[in-house]
Amino acid sequence: MTFYKYPKEFMLKLIHLYLTGDYSFEKLARQYKIHQSTLKEWVRKYEAFGEAVFHSNFSPRCYTREQKIQAVEDYLSGEYSLLELMKKHQISGRTILMKWVKKYTSHCDIKDSGKGLSKTMTKGRKTTLLERMEIVDFCLKHHKNYQLAAQTYQVSYQQVYQWVKKFELHGEEGLQDRRGRTKSELTTEEKFKLEIKRIERENERLRAENLFFKKVRGNRKEVLLTQVRLQTRYEAIQELHETEHLSIILLCHIAGVSRAAYYKWLKRTPSAREQLNESLLEGIKTLHEQVNGIYGYRRMTITINRYRKMANEPLVNEKRIYRLMKIAKIQAVIRRKRKRYKKSPVQHVAENRLNREFTAEKPNMKWCTDVTELKYGNGKKAYLSAIIDLYDGSIVSYELGHSNNNQLVFKTIRKAIQTLKPDEHPLVHSDRGFQYTSKKYKEIIDEAQLTQSMSRVGQCIDNAPIESFWSKFKCEKYHLNTYDSYQALKQSIDEYIYFYNHFRYQKKLNGLSPLEYRAQAA
Structure with a gap:
């Protein structure tokens, strides 16, 4: 049922004025202040259905499944305009056609129009089990056309619908009539x-x-x-x-x-575009093997287009090759563009209180800390955080982790704080890494009553003691070995730091190890 904004007599008057040839769409639209597309729609409907189309109780005609599919295929072919298509198939409105197109392209089942059932056809009747099985079988064979099954077997639409649903859920047992017999x-x-x-x-x-x-x-x-x-x-x-x-x-x-x-x-049969994509993908895989994987999508596109040009075939776009390589998970083995990381906001910055005075009069007076990156296995990374005492050069605490995050640094400083006596409050010097400028790190420092110091921007020498330790560790241990696993790397670090603290004798410590020199001071 359709409701119109304008009276029926008014619409018919404008239609007749146009059909007589005295007025054009443009002239009528300007004179009566109505859009031209509205007038064209009225004329099209009038020519297709007559005056009845403007009655409020007008109902569009019923369409079979084949008629709907034919209309959709004509629409998708692009040979007709929307108005020509509606006129050819006598479709009352463009909304109806677009619904069919949406169902067709979404792979939904298109059925006959559900209108036109008489009152006698909507009444149910008693049936036997064999009849119900026959009706369900007929309905499924005809693509679940409930209306056709109801008309053929003189039963109601609702009965057919319920029987099919029960059969799909419970099989033949679902069609049993269990009325009058309880469990x-x-x-x-x-x-x-x-x-x-x-x-x-x-x-x-x-x-x-x-x-x-x-x-x-x-x-x-x-x-x-x-x-x-x-x-x-x-x-x-x-x-x-x-x-x-x-x-x-x-x-x-x-x-x-x-x-x-x-x-x-x-x-379904693959479209021409899908077939071309499959052909291109085969060529990409073959070329990728031939060049040992050194081609990215740009060189891949250049090479493929050279072959296509020689074969008088249309060239392909870089974006298409990129998408196909992404689908096949094909990547170049050459270096990648480095990611640009967003810098963390600086929440706290301290002055350079250490000021390159790298000597201390007693243990736990001055500490330096930093994080270094280590590699193991097939390009995997681990991060070592450590704190060194400037009195004897001993490693107070250290932590190894998979990520260079705040927790790695927090664990290191907390472990070092646990070794302090109640009257010891050392100065802690670090660079301006995001962990050391965080609010939480500042809270840990203040809670233990430590003094915070930071290197100046671009001055790594301000943190020379810990940088010197990294150099010793990598020259004497890390670069002399290869590490296949994280556990192997961790064991090597534990061994070296134990050796460094207990058995690495130093001339500046009077031939003693760091912990032996520390014990003398105690």
Whole structure:
């Protein structure tokens, strides 16, 4: 039912003025202050359906499934304009056509129009089990055309709909007429069998869900060669049906797609663009192997276009090659562009109180701290944070971690603070790394009543003692070995720092090790 803003007589008057040839659309639109597209729509509807189209109780004509598909295919071909298409197929409005197009491109089942049922056809009737099975079989064979099944077997639309749903959920047992017989009347054996069947169906459903969601994780949009929107779901249904012998109906229900859409995908032929993409991808893989993986998407595009130009084929864009290489997870082995990291905001900065005075009169008077990067395995990184005492050069505390984050530095300073006596409050010097300028680090320093000092910008010599220790460690231990695992690297660090503190004798410490020199002071 359609409601119009203008009276019927007014619309018919303008239509007749145009059809007589006295007025053009432009002249009528200007004179009566109506948009030209509105007038064109009125004329088109009048020519297709006559005056009845402007009655408030007018109902559009019914369309068969074949008529709808033909109209959609004409629309997608691009040979007709929207107005020509509606006039050719006698479609009352463009909204109706666009609904059909949306269903078709979304792989939803297009059915006959659901209008035109008489009152006698909507009344249900009593049926036997064999009739119900026959009706369900007829409906499924005709792509779930409930209206056609209701008309053919003289039953109501609702009956057919309910029988099909019960059959899909429970099979033939769902079509049994159990009215008048309650579960209390069943025998113990019958109840036991029903419970076993229910558990088996539930287990099958849970197994199907578990397997399906392993294949299709979440609702994220994945980059694929095909333009089908639910390609991954259809592929998962096909694979699980063939390998695990699961029901198509059950898998489609879990995937949230109709069976008709799945079968339509199964029978579809790849588009010309998909076939070209597959051909390009094969060429990319072959070329990638030939050049030992040194080509990125730019050189790959240049090379492929040279071959296509010699074969008189159209050239391809860099972006297309980039997308195809991304789908196939093909990357160049040459160096990558370094990531640009956003600098953390500086929350606290201290003065350079140490001022390159690298000597101390007693233990735990001046500390220096820093973090260094170490590599192990196949390009993996670890980070070592340490604190050195300027009195004897001993390592007070150290921590090794996978990430250069705040927690690495916080653990190091807390471990060092635990070694202090109540009357010891050393000066702690560091560079201006984001960990040392953070608010939390400042709170830890203040809580222990320590004095904070920081190097000047670009002056790494201000933190020379800890930098000197990194140099000794890497020359005497790290660069002399290779480390296949994180544990091997950690063990090597523990061994060296123990050796450095206890057995690395130094001339400036009178031939003693750092901890021996420290013990003399105590």
